[in-house]
Amino acid sequence: MMWRFCAVLIFGVLVSVNGRLKRSIDLIAAHGLITQEKLPYDTMPSSYHLSLHPFPADGYFEGTVKINVTVQHKAHQIVLHVHPDLLILHCNVTQLMPPDDEIKRTNNSDAEPDYSPTPVNVESSRKVKSKPLFNIILQSPVKTGAVLEVFIRFTGRLFNDTSEGLFRSSYVDPLTKKTKWFAATHMRPNMARSVFPCYDEPVYRVPMVVSVARHKNMTSISNMPLESTTQHELREEWVWDTFQRTPPMPTFALGIIVSEFSYMTFNISDDDDVHLRVWARPDFITAVENVPEKVEKSLGVLEEFWGCPFPLPKLDILALPNYQSTRPADSWGVIIFKESELSARGSWHLTHELVYQWLGALASPFWWSDAHINHALVRYVTAYTTMKLKEMNETEPFNNWPMTMLYSIYYEFSKRYPHGKSTAIKQDSTSAKTELIFRMLNYTLGEKTFIHGMQRFMSDRQFKTFFGDDIWMSLTEQARFDEKLPQPITVNEIAASWITKDRLPVVTVTRNYKDNTASLSQRVYLRERPHDVPDQEKFLWWIPVVLIRQDTMHFGNTTPYTWMRKEREVQIENLPGKDSFIIVNPEEIGPFPVNYDPHNWGLLAKYLCSENRTKIPVTTRAKLLHDAWNLAYAGDLSFATALNMTLFLKHEREYLAWDPVFTLIDHIGRHIDSSSVHKKFQTYVRILLTPLYEELGNEPKEGESDGIAHLRSSSKVFLCQAGYKPCIEEAQEAFKKWMESPDPDEGNPVANQYICPVFKWGTLREWEFGLERVIKFPASRKPSERTYLLKTLAGCPNDANKIEKLLNITVLEQNGNFTDNDIYLIFSMLTGGANGYTSLFNFLRKNWDTIKIRFEEKPHLWNSLITSATTVFKTQEGLDLVSELYVERQTEFGTADFVIEKALRNIKEETKWSNDNLPVIEKWLDQYIIMNDKSV
Numbered sequence: 001m002m003w004r005f006c007a008v009l010i011f012g013v014l015v016s017v018n019g020r021l022k023r024s025i026d027l028i029a030a031h032g033l034i035t036q037e038k039l040p041y042d043t044m045p046s047s048y049h050l051s052l053h054p055f056p057a058d059g060y061f062e063g064t065v066k067i068n069v070t071v072q073h074k075a076h077q078i079v080l081h082v083h084p085d086l087l088i089l090h091c092n093v094t095q096l097m098p099p100d101d102e103i104k105r106t107n108n109s110d111a112e113p114d115y116s117p118t119p120v121n122v123e124s125s126r127k128v129k130s131k132p133l134f135n136i137i138l139q140s141p142v143k144t145g146a147v148l149e150v151f152i153r154f155t156g157r158l159f160n161d162t163s164e165g166l167f168r169s170s171y172v173d174p175l176t177k178k179t180k181w182f183a184a185t186h187m188r189p190n191m192a193r194s195v196f197p198c199y200d201e202p203v204y205r206v207p208m209v210v211s212v213a214r215h216k217n218m219t220s221i222s223n224m225p226l227e228s229t230t231q232h233e234l235r236e237e238w239v240w241d242t243f244q245r246t247p248p249m250p251t252f253a254l255g256i257i258v259s260e261f262s263y264m265t266f267n268i269s270d271d272d273d274v275h276l277r278v279w280a281r282p283d284f285i286t287a288v289e290n291v292p293e294k295v296e297k298s299l300g301v302l303e304e305f306w307g308c309p310f311p312l313p314k315l316d317i318l319a320l321p322n323y324q325s326t327r328p329a330d331s332w333g334v335i336i337f338k339e340s341e342l343s344a345r346g347s348w349h350l351t352h353e354l355v356y357q358w359l360g361a362l363a364s365p366f367w368w369s370d371a372h373i374n375h376a377l378v379r380y381v382t383a384y385t386t387m388k389l390k391e392m393n394e395t396e397p398f399n400n401w402p403m404t405m406l407y408s409i410y411y412e413f414s415k416r417y418p419h420g421k422s423t424a425i426k427q428d429s430t431s432a433k434t435e436l437i438f439r440m441l442n443y444t445l446g447e448k449t450f451i452h453g454m455q456r457f458m459s460d461r462q463f464k465t466f467f468g469d470d471i472w473m474s475l476t477e478q479a480r481f482d483e484k485l486p487q488p489i490t491v492n493e494i495a496a497s498w499i500t501k502d503r504l505p506v507v508t509v510t511r512n513y514k515d516n517t518a519s520l521s522q523r524v525y526l527r528e529r530p531h532d533v534p535d536q537e538k539f540l541w542w543i544p545v546v547l548i549r550q551d552t553m554h555f556g557n558t559t560p561y562t563w564m565r566k567e568r569e570v571q572i573e574n575l576p577g578k579d580s581f582i583i584v585n586p587e588e589i590g591p592f593p594v595n596y597d598p599h600n601w602g603l604l605a606k607y608l609c610s611e612n613r614t615k616i617p618v619t620t621r622a623k624l625l626h627d628a629w630n631l632a633y634a635g636d637l638s639f640a641t642a643l644n645m646t647l648f649l650k651h652e653r654e655y656l657a658w659d660p661v662f663t664l665i666d667h668i669g670r671h672i673d674s675s676s677v678h679k680k681f682q683t684y685v686r687i688l689l690t691p692l693y694e695e696l697g698n699e700p701k702e703g704e705s706d707g708i709a710h711l712r713s714s715s716k717v718f719l720c721q722a723g724y725k726p727c728i729e730e731a732q733e734a735f736k737k738w739m740e741s742p743d744p745d746e747g748n749p750v751a752n753q754y755i756c757p758v759f760k761w762g763t764l765r766e767w768e769f770g771l772e773r774v775i776k777f778p779a780s781r782k783p784s785e786r787t788y789l790l791k792t793l794a795g796c797p798n799d800a801n802k803i804e805k806l807l808n809i810t811v812l813e814q815n816g817n818f819t820d821n822d823i824y825l826i827f828s829m830l831t832g833g834a835n836g837y838t839s840l841f842n843f844l845r846k847n848w849d850t851i852k853i854r855f856e857e858k859p860h861l862w863n864s865l866i867t868s869a870t871t872v873f874k875t876q877e878g879l880d881l882v883s884e885l886y887v888e889r890q891t892e893f894g895t896a897d898f899v900i901e902k903a904l905r906n907i908k909e910e911t912k913w914s915n916d917n918l919p920v921i922e923k924w925l926d927q928y929i930i931m932n933d934k935s936v
């Protein structure tokens, strides 16, 4: 293999960060983590020798570290990261090599150079107040080029209740009934500083020598294989394990575990040269028996993808009891999972962490700000690997990558205000989008070019740090080499046009059937109304135009017909005649929806209803349906056209193709539920789903696929909501068991899926029984169960009386069993449907004065009430109601003044939508119902 040289371990190379440093300054400023203190660059580490002595049973650790440090500029002080919880006991500095100018001088003389270590006088050393830093101030400055050894002795506590830094936990040995303690590390993203003083920034990649003290009955694990074991100098029962020197690596990649776990051992990789051990507590080890086989398969795919073997001589994988962190703790060569995660079906989690062994450990992001692109690439490579594994073995669990993620970013980026104010959502959706850009590049450049580009990147950056741009650059070079990308186009430019904006484009295709041409135009995709986003005309993307035509149906060819090079509009020619459809952006190659002229939509709808349907792959069938109804929802397409795109579902049995229609039922259903059209819509839903559900049957069948199981449960949920009788009866039957149980407050025997249908369609008595359970909810049971009940009590009913009753009890009577948070929750649940918010509105209007007094001291509840009661109306009647209230109480809204004004604007917008669309929807539904009633 051409890039196999990737395997050559280049040990002990000091990173040349200076040049790359300057490039990253802008990037650094932009990101959150990481606005924190940056270490000065006048000294840099070149290696660590860490000796750690954890006492898991006693809850503390001791240690020493020797850091070899190179002086970059004349340095008065050495600044290290030290977490406030780490106690420094002693610190001294030795000069190992003199500065450059002294070396020159000694070289000029005939005498043997004498570089024997000399002590460096330390004036003072102390922690910096309220910063995670430790300053060692030298008596006199040390000049450039000198190599110093910083020696520090320290101690710290092992935390029980976190999974960060160096922590401990325990389990009970089932035979001896004794508590067994263990200690383990989780250093990401910047917790190494809580374990030992260090340069805790990803830019510094240096080798480490690790020694760990352990009791003789325990074992220790670290990044590298064990080199030697020696008797502890003071404690008879203890030994020191010293591990081989690591390749250069960032501090977050350090891993250490001491435990009494059992393990299985294997040799994997082509040449049996990677030593794998899988660890778990002794009575759990059988649950992870199949892990080695999974690791071997994933590693096989990954080694081929990167064109280089697993970078370390060994790998340890652990199932850790009581591990609390949401993410596995990956160190280089040591990966810690929750027990349930490691023993789970499928390989996604495992593969995901294995990818980090290359992307993160072998080559690591230069700074935390580059981590999001790394994260996106890791996820893409995980998906790639999972797909490959699936090709090899059909038993991988159902996974509809990338559709779930794709749909959610379609919704997020088409909002008026994407991701609200939440940086967490912003980071997630940005990372998801970047992942989809990798996918787009794979399709448009071709898989071979994409993979070779990645191999180029890895061979260039292995054992080093990288910037996001390095990835795009390698892809550009490879694409040029393979003649996939003409000069002067760069992948950087293409990627930047997608990654730098919090928006996605929509492409509109208008065919000219006279001369077989089409015009394609791009603009910002906006779904939520109003579409008055400023500066829209400035947004332009690099958009690949991949084209399928009915007369050839060549889905294998994913090379773009052309690129829209940040052009508003392009013309394409030589299209088929008016009897053949075209599809642009099949398989969701780029993350953007596509609209067509009505004739092309018509051809597509017709074809989808024909026997040939499956010649269009399922992802593309789903896309056509998903795009159509969302464009109609956005006001860009007639609902008659969009609803025609659901007709083929009569014959469709693949979950992926159905998935968009469940969202349609939810969104459109909620949008029209205040109008008379809603009943017809529910009939439509029943006609659509009943045959599907009856065919699938109520019970899972032996050996059926995950897709079928999903289809059954989703169709059931939506049928129930639409009032499907058998479902409601089944739910009431189940609920009856609870009502008849001698002590109903002991626990809830009813499956969650039944509760909402009962509260929605069931009797007042059933609903009141639920309410009573919330009121009498014992403190000993899980609060989340109570929350679920309360949510469904408020959110599900069709009957206004139920809601009024709930509001009377909680708001007017101020029943002490309900907290402000409960009330807040009730208000927000009531916005889910017209019955809810209309009842809330009527309640507010009727009891205005009383409520005003009740909420006098609680402006957040008042605001939340006004918001929930007024903002979500969607029709003229709603607008009239809210306007009347506004006139009546104009001066009394107080803190919620701004809410009501905004509400009126929104409702006007929604009313316009309803006036435009409801008649079209109604007419379509009327026809649909007539035709299908005849056929039944």
Ligand SMILES: *[C@@H]1O[C@H](CO)[C@@H](O)[C@H](O)[C@H]1NC(C)=O
Pocket (backbone or CB within 6 Å): 047, 048, 049, 068, 096, 208, 209
């Ligand atoms: C630090 O440098 C000295 C002198 O070059 C060397 O002997 C020692 O092994 C280095 N320490 C580590 C951990 O590499």
Ligand SMILES: *[C@@H]1O[C@H](CO)[C@@H](O)[C@H](O)[C@H]1NC(C)=O
Pocket (backbone or CB within 6 Å): 090, 091, 092, 093, 094, 118, 119, 120, 151
């Ligand atoms: C630093 O402290 C260690 C441990 O106390 C000691 O072995 C070493 O000689 C000291 N070095 C200097 C330069 O004082």
Ligand SMILES: *[C@@H]1O[C@H](CO)[C@@H](O)[C@H](O)[C@H]1NC(C)=O
Pocket (backbone or CB within 6 Å): 059, 157, 158, 159, 160, 161
């Ligand atoms: C951890 O738990 C033990 C008892 O289980 C307690 O004595 C100790 O103080 C705890 N340590 C920390 C750091 O919370």
Ligand SMILES: *[C@@H]1O[C@H](CO)[C@@H](O)[C@H](O)[C@H]1NC(C)=O
Pocket (backbone or CB within 6 Å): 057, 178, 215, 217, 218
């Ligand atoms: C092993 O050593 C630890 C630490 O001293 C102790 O807590 C534990 O009980 C020992 N286990 C056995 C099986 O002796």
Ligand SMILES: *[C@@H]1O[C@H](CO)[C@@H](O)[C@H](O)[C@H]1NC(C)=O
Pocket (backbone or CB within 6 Å): 383, 384, 387, 439, 442, 443, 446, 447, 448, 558
């Ligand atoms: C990459 O693109 C090829 C077509 O060039 C496609 O077959 C493959 O499924 C794509 N891989 C992923 C992970 O999307």
Ligand SMILES: *[C@@H]1O[C@H](CO)[C@@H](O)[C@H](O)[C@H]1NC(C)=O
Pocket (backbone or CB within 6 Å): 392, 393, 394, 395
């Ligand atoms: C597929 O996976 C299952 C379960 O992990 C395993 O039993 C079976 O042997 C695998 N088949 C192949 C062909 O790898």
